[in-house]
Amino acid sequence: MKTLLVEDDPLLGQGIADALNYHNHLVEWVRCGQQALNFAEASEFDVIILDLGLPDIDGLNVLKKLRNKNITTPILILTARSTSGEKVTGLDYGADDYMVKPFDLPELLARLRALHRRESHQKSPTISHQNIRIDPAVASVFHNDMIVDLSRHEYDLLLLLMTRPEQIFSRQSLVDKLYTWDNDVGSNTVEVYVHHLRKKLGKNVIKTIRGIGYRLGDCTE
């Protein structure tokens, strides 16, 4: 899951970024409102975690600006402001969830998964496609009910394709989803992960759409 973390507190930001990273989020961490706007416009995220007390633009204004720009990414406000009036304002401005600091990390992770499920119209906590099943809560993949060992990037790529089974992804959009700005992306890395997934899950698991990109394939073929 590609996550934009907006948090100016260095210790807390590092702690959240490390924890999310450990739990298979691809984290882009920014420390002010303007950077949040720049990043959200430049790249597509699955979820945004937004602090309200930011050094430049107040988080509520960041939220308002994002929604005015038609950026519909689910946003979870994570803040020390805890009055019900502030919660109502945040939700009315277009936030999807609201958590008050100090917070419980497992609950934050569960709420982010729930936002992602809602966004991708999944009702079940696991995602299935024919003989493949993903359990995002424990980042595990099963093929014919046997667990499959995937690398971090292979897992991210498979999850992305299975979350949107009808969509054709261009190579560039996959690069955008699978890497952060400071990653060094080799020219054929997406192809390498596609190759590995086909080896591990069957050659038809990913379909190449010539000249366009990739989509989830039909494993029963």
Ligand code: CA
């Ligand atoms: Ca703050």
